[in-house]
Amino acid sequence: MSPTPRPSRRGLLSGATGLGLAAALPWSAASPHAAATTAPAPPAGLRPRALFDNPVLWQDFADIDVIRVGDTFYYSASTMHYSPGAPVLRSWNLVDWEFAGHSVPRLDFGAKYDMEGGRAYVAGIWASTLNHRASEGRFYWLGQTDFSLSHVYTATDVEAEWEKVATLPRAYYDAGLLFDGDTPYVAYGNTRISVAQLSDDLTEEVRNEQVFDTPSDIGTLEGARFYRINGDYYIFLTRPANGQYILKAPSPFGPYELRELLLDLPGPIPGGGVPHQGGLVDTPGGDWYYLAFVDAYPGGRVPALAPVSWTADGWPALHLVDGAWGSSYPEPAVPPPPRQPRPMTGPDTFDGPTLAPRWEWNHNPDHDRFAVGNGLTLSTATVTDDLYSARNTLTHRVQGPTSTATVELEHEGMTDGDRAGLAVLRDSSAWIGLIREGGATRLAMVDDIRMDGDWNTVSTGTERATAAVAGTRLWLRVTVDITPGSGRQARFSHSADGSAFTDLGPGFVLHHAWQFFLGYRFALFHHATRALGGSVRVARFDLTTP
Incomplete structure (x- = not known):
């Protein structure tokens, strides 16, 4: 279990699985790796660990995709008919977030988005995906619109104006983008889950296969997030709006095994729903977290964070508090931030x-x-x-x-x-x-x-x-x-x-x-x-x- 820093999630994550987190956290967990009743001091160079409260951000940021680039975390969310679309948030500890920019500077998808000849309410930017290709130091965003086309935007700086580089003639519904080395793959779909390989410049599709058909007793799975971790491929899928499941395979195209991560799990917000449809991310020290959203209407869907450990056979397991998603946990052990984040209010x-x-x-x-x-x-x-x-x-x-x-x-x-x-x-x-x-x-x-x-x-x-x-x-x-x-x-x-x-x-x-x-x-x-x-x-x- 090495704390050696590794590339951002969704790249090729080699080395330790982050099991060391369990030994540092004083709560019960639905995992054989939960342990200890006291938390040791963080390693040298890391911030002392205070408690954080869920939700980590009480604003409407749904359909979460979260990545790490070096010591910095980035978070993308749905915005539908609002423009600019696909906001990018930034954090250095997964708890305190700030606005950094938007991946889609204008909803360039037809006249109705300009309120000409119609309106686009509840269309536009649905669950989409954000990733970073380290070899070129570039961010990529991919999302579908109107069940017809998918669009790719890119930037080297999330605060700069993003550029559209492709419109693809397939709707990658609820997509998750993985860079396996430099090769881009997209997991997507509703109930029938598929994987597409894209060309290196993300402008065309190279290969496409259905890799999983959701069993009828589960119903619907969607909201794909795609990872390669320790040589295995994982597709995170949500059962809206009360469950989260995981597919695991030795190759991007399967064969995939299915395992339940959570179902009808009590959430951390009184009156709110079950945390679901989010993403996995690791810290520079090798600890793992799941950032999900909680239905909390009339306010919308707000993010909640929980630690994750890994079972001996390579499956993630949530750390729970008294059988529920915790209302608070120790903050992630991370390096001090370069500055304080800009306030959201x-x-x-x-x-x-x-x-x-x-x-x-x-x-x-x-x-x-x-x-x-x-x-x-x-x-x-x-x-x-x-x-x-x-x-x-x-x-x-x-x-x-x-x-x-x-x-x-x-x-x-x-x-x-x-x-x-x-x-x-x-x-x-x-x-x-x-x-x-x-x-x-x-x-x-x-x-x-x-x-x-x-x-x-x-x-x-x-x-x-x-x-x-x-x-x-x-x-x-x-x-x-x-x-x-x-x-x-x-x-x-x-x-x-x-x-x-x-x-x-x-x-x-x-x-x-x-x-x-x-x-x-x-x-x-x-x-x-x-x-x-x-x-x-x-x-x-x-x-x-x-």
Whole structure:
């Protein structure tokens, strides 16, 4: 059991299996390798081990793919119709994460992603895959869209603009990308699991075979993640939304054995679901972890971390606490970080020249209708009475379990018919903001903005409360409780000075069904109902927690 650093997972991982972790962790585990009641000091050069709490990040980042490059961990997630897509998070300890960039700078998949001739709600970036090929120092992202095509993007720096290098004529559904040496393989599928070998430049398919057919008593397996570890090939598969299974074979194309990793395992978030559909990753010291997501609606799907050890015959086993995924574990033993990660909450004054990666647009934006620098200027980009059809609506994930978004808004540039404000956005939505009519501006709280199950708008909203507006600057605030379960609410308030806030309208009950997949987001919007030409300036956005 050597602690010698090894290449990132999904490369050829030779050497130890990381069994040394079990001897350092003081809890029960569903593994013959769990041991010890006290944790020894970490090796020289590693950080002291405090406890971390699950979820490690209480924001909506689903369909997790996680890799390590040297001492740095990277995390990719689904974003569906939000643009830019496929965010990349970065961490040095698997616990504290920061935004680094996006793998898909624009949803370049058809006019509906620009809200032209249709809309792309719950389409776009589904479970996709991120990897790094060490021989060329390059990251690759691969994902399918609309069950028809797969796309490959690449970059040498995750913070730079990624480049599309290929569109492949096959939909690699819920794909997992493996570099076996330099040879790329993709595991993918739903129930019938296949493996494709791609050309070295990932621009065409070389070979494709079905390697596994899910037994009927299991039902559905999907969400593939592909690894080579100690000479064996592993395909991680989820049984949505309550199980995780593993395939293991001596070659990429099989034959594969199946083993259950977890099923109906109690999760670490009260009221939340079973951790599943994530990825395996090792630390530089050879310890292994599983980063999965937990269904936690109305907030979405949030990441939870647990240690993993390996059985004598080469299968991963989770470390459990009293028969459940632990609400806390000792932090991974890793080298000190080069700096503290950038916070996932806090203020943004939009200093420019571009938006920070914490922001994503609802569908592709019209770049001629907004500006960043000395605040965010939103010019109306759409004439509509439907928030769901308004372009240039800018979104930010809600921080759980409760958080508050506050916006400082300057509105003297609004024109008659304009609507601008701060929303909680999902398939059932509400907002506080400004309505400009007949040369006058009033403050309003609007709810009952709803979609049906096919994501068509069925209600554009009902005005529940109104208030007078003095001056051309005000502060809008929304406080949201996304603790998993029914009856959670968003509450709206406003201020003339940014200090004393007054409630407006009733509490808005958040929709907690899973079918929209994504959780609630805060959204900055400005759209016209009569004619384009108006603008507002967002001087500051602040996301705070209690």
